[in-house]
Structure formats: C-alpha cells, structure tokens
Amino acid sequence: MTKRLLIVEDDPGLQSQMRWCFSDDLEVAVADNREAAMAALRRHEPEVVTLDLGLPPDPGGASEGFALLDEILRLAPQTKVIVVTGREDKENAVKAIGMGASDFYQKPLDADILTFVVNRAFRLAELEQENQELNRQNNGANIKGIVAASPQMLTICRTLEKVAPTDVTTLITGETGTGKELLARALHDLSHRATKPFAAINCAAIPENLLESELFGYEKGAFTGATQSKKGKIESANGGTLFLDEIGDMPMPLQAKLLRFLQERLIDRVGSVNPIPVDVRVVCATHRDVRQLIDSGDFREDLYYRISEITLDVPSLRERDGDALVIAHSLLKSLGKQMERPNLTFSECAVRAINTYGWPGNVREMINKVKRATIMAEGKRVTASDLELEAPTSSGQDAINLRQVRETAERQAILQALQSSGFNMAQAARLLGVTRPTLYNLTDKYRIETSPEASSAG
Numbered sequence: 001m002t003k004r005l006l007i008v009e010d011d012p013g014l015q016s017q018m019r020w021c022f023s024d025d026l027e028v029a030v031a032d033n034r035e036a037a038m039a040a041l042r043r044h045e046p047e048v049v050t051l052d053l054g055l056p057p058d059p060g061g062a063s064e065g066f067a068l069l070d071e072i073l074r075l076a077p078q079t080k081v082i083v084v085t086g087r088e089d090k091e092n093a094v095k096a097i098g099m100g101a102s103d104f105y106q107k108p109l110d111a112d113i114l115t116f117v118v119n120r121a122f123r124l125a126e127l128e129q130e131n132q133e134l135n136r137q138n139n140g141a142n143i144k145g146i147v148a149a150s151p152q153m154l155t156i157c158r159t160l161e162k163v164a165p166t167d168v169t170t171l172i173t174g175e176t177g178t179g180k181e182l183l184a185r186a187l188h189d190l191s192h193r194a195t196k197p198f199a200a201i202n203c204a205a206i207p208e209n210l211l212e213s214e215l216f217g218y219e220k221g222a223f224t225g226a227t228q229s230k231k232g233k234i235e236s237a238n239g240g241t242l243f244l245d246e247i248g249d250m251p252m253p254l255q256a257k258l259l260r261f262l263q264e265r266l267i268d269r270v271g272s273v274n275p276i277p278v279d280v281r282v283v284c285a286t287h288r289d290v291r292q293l294i295d296s297g298d299f300r301e302d303l304y305y306r307i308s309e310i311t312l313d314v315p316s317l318r319e320r321d322g323d324a325l326v327i328a329h330s331l332l333k334s335l336g337k338q339m340e341r342p343n344l345t346f347s348e349c350a351v352r353a354i355n356t357y358g359w360p361g362n363v364r365e366m367i368n369k370v371k372r373a374t375i376m377a378e379g380k381r382v383t384a385s386d387l388e389l390e391a392p393t394s395s396g397q398d399a400i401n402l403r404q405v406r407e408t409a410e411r412q413a414i415l416q417a418l419q420s421s422g423f424n425m426a427q428a429a430r431l432l433g434v435t436r437p438t439l440y441n442l443t444d445k446y447r448i449e450t451s452p453e454a455s456s457a458g
C-alpha cells in the first residue's frame with residue numbers, strides 16, 4: 001500500500017523542498033493552513049503529517065499550529081505528527097510532544113535528517129497497524145483457538161471464562177461442527193486443571209460392548225482377551241478433565257453407571273470389586289436434543305440434571321452475526337500459511353457467498369471448503385467457485401446509477417462491520433479502514449443504529 005504523507009507548511013519554498021525530498025516514495029499532499037490541512041487529512045488519511053507550528057494567521061507564533069495538532073489528533077489519533085519548529089524553539093517542541101505529537105524536527109531543513117525522522121514515523125505507524133491487526137485477529141473471543149466476533153459467541157466465551165475455573169459439570173450442546181470440542185478444551189485450558197490430562201471419548205463412535213471398558217477400564221481376566229488390567233478414560237483423566245462427546249448416544253445401562261460415578265466419584269473397573277476414587281471435571285457434549293431423548297425414554301432425566309449444572313448452547317454458524325466471514329478469513333490465513341500459499345484473499349463474490357451460504361456443517365464444513373479453495377485458487381484471489389459455493393447475484397444489480405450501487409454496498413459493509421465487532425465503533429471503523437469520526441458520519445448518513453438493541457428492534 002502506498003504510504004501517505006501530509007506536509008503542512010505555509011512557506012512555498014520549504015513546501016517544494018519537502019515535496020522534492022519525498023515524492024518519489026510517498027503519496028504527498030501539501031496544505032498551507034489549518035482548514036486545508038484538515039480537508040487533506042480527511043481526504044488522504046495520511047499516516048504521517050509534518051506540521052509547521054508557525055501557520056497563518058499566527059506565522060510568528062505557534063498558536064495555530066497547536067490548534068491544528070489538537071484537531072488532527074482528535075479526528076485521527078493514530079496519525080503520527082512530526083512538528084516542525086524554529087531553530088531554538090525547544091519549548092514548543094516539548095509542548096507538542098506532550099500533546100501527542102510523535103516527534104519534532106527543527107529548522108533549517110536538512111533533507112537527510114528529515115527523511116530519517118519521517119521514515120521512522122512511518123515505521124511506527126506500520127507497527128501500530130500490525131499490532132491492531134493482530135489484536136483484531138485475536139478477535140473478541142480472546143480465548144486461544146476460538147475465532148469469534150458475533151455477540152452470540154462472545155457471550156458464550158464470557159460465560160466460559162467464568163465457568164472454567166470452577167469444577168461444575170458442563171453440558172455443551174449445538175449442531176455438529178459448531179466447535180463444542182474446542183470449547184470443552186478451552187474449559188480445560190482455562191481451569192486450574194490445565195496442566196493435567198484432558199481425556200476425550202466419543203460415546204457414539206465406540207460399540208456398546210466396548211464402551212464400558214473404555215470408560216471404566218478393566219481388570220486382568222475380566223473377559224476373554226483381558227490379559228492384563230487397563231485404566232479406562234475416566235481414570236486416565238485423573239486430576240484433569242474428562243470430555244464425554246455425544247453423551248446423548250450413551251447406552252442406557254452405562255448411563256446408570258456414569259450417574260453413580262458422578263454422584264460418588266468412584267469407579268469400578270470391569271471385573272473388579274474395589275472402587276477407585278477419581279478426581280475429574282466432567283464436560284459433556286451432544287448435537288442431539290436431550291429433552292427429546294428424555295421424552296422418548298432414551299436418556300435418564302436424573303443423569304441430565306447431573307451433567308448440565310451449566311449448559312452452553314452453541315449457535316449454528318448461520319445464526320451468528322458476522323462470524324462466518326471472520327472465521328473464513330482466519331482459516332484462509334492459517335491454511336494459506338500451512339500450504340505455502342500466503343497472501344490469499346477472498347474476492348467480493350466469495351465474501352458474498354460466505355455470508356449468504358447456510359453452512360449446514362458449520363465450521364468443520366468451512367475448514368474443508370477453505371482448504372479446497374487454498375489449493376484451487378489461481379492467483380491471489382479466492383473465488384466463490386474455488387470454495388464450491390454459488391456466487392450470489394450482486395445486491396447492486398437493480399440500482400439505477402453508480403451512486404446507488406456504492407451507497408447500497410457501503411451501507412451493507414457498515415452493518416456487517418458493526419455486527420462483526422459487536423457494535424464496537426472503534427473496532428468496526430478499523431474493520432472498514434475508516435476513522436471513527438468517519439464511521440459516525442456514515443452511520444448518521446445512512447441512519448444506521450449504532451447499538452445492538454436498537455438495530456435488532458429495527
């Protein structure tokens with residue numbers, strides 16, 4: 001991306017000397033008074049501004065320069081402002097730094113030093129931007145491995161953070177591929193048990209006759225083939241967390257045995273009469289409707305109450321506002337890196353397709369599609385067809401002129417950014433690549449509500 005510099009200088013001679021210093025590498029705008037400088041700031045959004053403090057109507061003093069410095073930092077606080085002062089004007093330089101200027105430079109002009117100071121400011125701006133981008137990717141979830149921006153998932157993450165340090169038995173429900181196991185691992189990682197084992201077992205994947213010995217272990221000679229004793233999953237999780245996936249598929253006889261374990265915290269290995277005490281935190285998950293299973297007599301109600309001291313209902317991807325795109329971006333980045341295809345981006349049609357598709361297989365399905373696209377994409381742009389998705393028709397198709405197309409797209413992008421950021425204006429502005437004041441102007445212009453309540457009511 002081209003770097004942009006704004007030179008605020010009222011002396012035409014100095015203006016052209018400074019322009020000459022930089023115009024090869026940078027996009028340079030020049031302003032000779034406060035009003036012109038603010039207009040240029042809004043228009044070009046320069047990362048760096050050099051600001052001569054002695055501007056008209058106070059060219060001999062610094063009042064106008066300070067007023068402008070203040071205005072710049074209020075409108076675009078991330079801008080790196082280098083104040084240019086007179087030869088012996090240390091006092092004003094110090095005052096400007098105190099107000100938030102990032103550096104100062106004293107006249108007379110020395111091209112080498114000025115270039116050095118300006119480049120350093122660009123580097124600083126770049127680092128700050130990278131840092132912000134990293135924070136954005138760390139996303140609202142703030143839990144390792146979980147990418148989320150939707151208010152629905154952020155609420156789940158905050159609940160998870162509160163529940164994790166406790167030992168309460170937690171039931172995680174949600175469609176397949178929504179991230180139930182990921183959340184179970186996060187519960188473990190954020191608990192005091194984090195350094196102890198996390199043992200997972202999928203109750204639906206193991207034949208009924210083997211599940212009991214898998215869970216509870218067995219003693220030597222307990223059955224044909226039991227040539228030596230073996231610990232079960234529950235025992236191997238001792239001190240840590242036991243994750244029972246697809247608990248809704250657990251056979252009835254084992255439900256009774258599990259209930260006894262949850263009540264007494266003792267296990268009986270198959271073929272043993274000596275109960276063994278085990279200290280585990282239990283987390284269960286299911287994609288099935290447990291209430292329905294209870295009604296149909298396939299799940300014990302007493303066990304249900306035991307395992308659901310806290311329930312986390314994970315919404316499907318299509319129910320989460322803005323998550324699909326945020327997760328897709330994150331996957332494209334990580335898979336692109338893994339497959340040595342960095343710097344891939346989604347085309348506009350891919351973005352629309354990701355946002356409109358229903359994702360029946362949720363995040364797991366998305367991983368497969370993005371993986372495929374990472375392999376198939378020609379060039380740097382991933383298209384909807386690389387993702388094996390249908391490209392939805394452009395929403396601007398029926399618009400009668402370019403302005404309408406632009407406004408429709410702008411409005412949609414703003415709504416999307418607000419939803420993705422949980423209506424955090426600073427974060428939404430960053431997502432859109434505009435300043436916060438610009439975003440406020442745009443939400444006013446399009447009469448977009450800036451709070452989640454108001455927007456869902458509307």
Ligand SMILES: Nc1ncnc2c1ncn2[C@@H]1O[C@H](COP(=O)(O)OP(=O)(O)OP(=O)(O)O)[C@@H](O)[C@H]1O
Pocket residue numbers: 145146147148174175176177178179180181182183245285286287327363364367
């Ligand atoms: N919010 C998320 N951010 C990043 N990765 C995610 C997210 N949700 C799910 N995933 C990834 O998607 C895949 C499926 O998630 P997971 O296995 O946790 O789903 P699940 O609900 O347990 O599925 P199932 O019910 O089929 O067992 C995993 O690779 C997981 O890391």
